[in-house]
Amino acid sequence: MRTRDEGSAVAEFAATAGVLALLFAAVLQLAVVQHVRATAVDCAGAGARLGALAGSSPELGAQRARELLSDSLSPRYAADVSASVLAAAGAPVVEVRVRAPLPLLGLLGPARVLEVRGHAAVEGAA
Numbered sequence: 614m615r616t617r618d619e620g621s622a623v624a625e626f627a628a629t630a631g632v633l634a635l636l637f638a639a640v641l642q643l644a645v646v647q648h649v650r651a652t653a654v655d656c657a658g659a660g661a662r663l664g665a666l667a668g669s670s671p672e673l674g675a676q677r678a679r680e681l682l683s684d685s686l687s688p689r690y691a692a693d694v695s696a697s698v699l700a701a702a703g704a705p706v707v708e709v710r711v712r713a714p715l716p717l718l719g720l721l722g723p724a725r726v727l728e729v730r731g732h733a734a735v736e737g738a739a
Contacts, residue, residue: 645716649686650727653711656681657694657731660709664696665733671696671707678709678731689714693725698735705735 656678664674675696682691693712698705708730715726 642717642719645720649690649713649716649720650729652685653682653690653713653727653729654731656685657709657711657729658733659731660694660696661707661731661733664709665707665735667736671698671709674707674709674733678711682711682713686713687720689724699732701732707733707735 659681660674660676660678662674663669663677664671675694678696679691679694682688682694690711690713694709696707696709699708700706709732710728710730712725713727713729714720714724715722717723
């Protein structure tokens with residue numbers, strides 16, 4: 614004698630497998646976004662530290678940030694990098710700003726949406 618529940622496990626799995634796959638993909642994409650942001654912040658900070666060294670310039674810091682972004686992520690992420698010297702609380706500070714694409718599908722996404730900044734105090738400034 615057959616019961617009415619036979620085969621229902623297969624149907625339940627088919628109904629939930631798609632939702633679980635989408636949830637997994639969303640969590641994975643969130644991890645990619647966080648990785649890209651953390652990498653961009655690190656590259657901006659490293660560029661600012663180089664640009665703040667005695668005998669260096671903010672432009673060298675921006676160039677270093679571009680090199681690190683190109684090597685770490687993609688040259689597309691290094692397209693919009695700028696550096697300037699700011700006066701924060703009376704002390705000069707080098708700021709490197711990175712505007713990069715926000716990865717919405719893999720590493721693809723709208724350009725210049727993700728903006729991060731790195732700061733470093735200028736060496737030898739009193």
